[in-house]
Amino acid sequence: MTAGSLPAPLRQAVARVARTPRLLVVCDYDGTLAPIVEDPARAVPRPESVRALGALAGLPETTVGAISGRALRDLAALSGLPAEVHLIGSHGVEFDAGFAHALDSETQTLRRRLEADLELLVGQTPGVFLEPKPASVAVHVRRAEPAVGESALEAVRSGPAQWEGVYVTEGKAVIELAVVETDKGEALDMLRRQARATAALFVGDDVTDEKAFARLGGPDVGVKVGRGESLAEYSVPDTADVAAMLASLLAERRAWLSGETHRPGD
Numbered sequence: 330m331t332a333g334s335l336p337a338p339l340r341q342a343v344a345r346v347a348r349t350p351r352l353l354v355v356c357d358y359d360g361t362l363a364p365i366v367e368d369p370a371r372a373v374p375r376p377e378s379v380r381a382l383g384a385l386a387g388l389p390e391t392t393v394g395a396i397s398g399r400a401l402r403d404l405a406a407l408s409g410l411p412a413e414v415h416l417i418g419s420h421g422v423e424f425d426a427g428f429a430h431a432l433d434s435e436t437q438t439l440r441r442r443l444e445a446d447l448e449l450l451v452g453q454t455p456g457v458f459l460e461p462k463p464a465s466v467a468v469h470v471r472r473a474e475p476a477v478g479e480s481a482l483e484a485v486r487s488g489p490a491q492w493e494g495v496y497v498t499e500g501k502a503v504i505e506l507a508v509v510e511t512d513k514g515e516a517l518d519m520l521r522r523q524a525r526a527t528a529a530l531f532v533g534d535d536v537t538d539e540k541a542f543a544r545l546g547g548p549d550v551g552v553k554v555g556r557g558e559s560l561a562e563y564s565v566p567d568t569a570d571v572a573a574m575l576a577s578l579l580a581e582r583r584a585w586l587s588g589e590t591h592r593p594g595d
């Protein structure tokens with residue numbers, strides 16, 4: 330996949346947003362920068378995407394972020410994104426390493442109870458495993474036989490997912506129970522305010538990314554990765570196309586900033 334093989338309307342939208350005075354570029358991680366794989370610990374990003382995001386973050390008037398469902402520490406370790414890229418974990422609520430300690434003791438207790446209960450309920454089911462995070466626990470079923478995975482998901486849905494103070498998110502072969510409400514759209518808006526962005530490009534593949542797509546408007550560009558209903562105006566099939574699109578955005582933005590292409594009002 331090359332920039333030239335992106336659909337023409339998307340190529341035009343990318344060229345347009347590249348010409349905004351203060352640009353914000355934000356990507357989801359799994360399924361967007363990193364292809365989906367069986368083992369979450371092995372989900373590494375496409376190097377071309379990492380390079381493009383790093384280069385974009387080095388340009389003037391250009392802010393870059395990644396908002397992921399992952400714990401911030403895991404996102405930082407796995408993504409290898411440079412320090413100039415703003416990383417936000419836990420579906421948009423984890424901005425810094427002290428996040429878990431800032432939760433009140435009742436919330437921390439609920440989080441521990443959730444993990445213990447989920448371990449008893451599904452932790453020993455073949456192919457099912459837990460991913461503990463600072464304010465949530467994800468139950469993965471990708472490695473389980475389909476019927477086994479579905480019954481584990483059902484046990485979680487009808488069990489701890491019903492507890493008071495628990496927020497449920499279902500994703501790709503995963504159900505996540507959190508003790509705080511999460512919203513990637515809030516995180517996107519915070520980055521937008523900090524950057525005083527005049528337009529944003531957001532790219533994501535999963536249900537939690539829809540909350541970010543819902544915040545887009547005006548000159549913004551939303552790109553859904555993969556199939557399925559989405560609020561995003563544009564879509565691409567997979568992470569290779571995301572890499573091509575980011576490369577195209579980088580080339581357009583560089584050219585515009587250096588005056589090689591027409592600036593509005595010139």
Ligand SMILES: O=P(O)(O)OC[C@H]1O[C@H](O[C@H]2O[C@H](CO)[C@@H](O)[C@H](O)[C@H]2O)[C@H](O)[C@@H](O)[C@@H]1O
Nearest residue numbers: 358359365366367369372397398471501502503
């Ligand atoms: O918001 P994201 O960056 O897209 O994170 C969403 C979840 O991604 C991870 O799980 C998903 O990707 C795994 C690796 O490809 C895959 O094995 C799993 O089935 C997917 O659900 C991550 O492990 C979760 O913590 C994130 O919430």
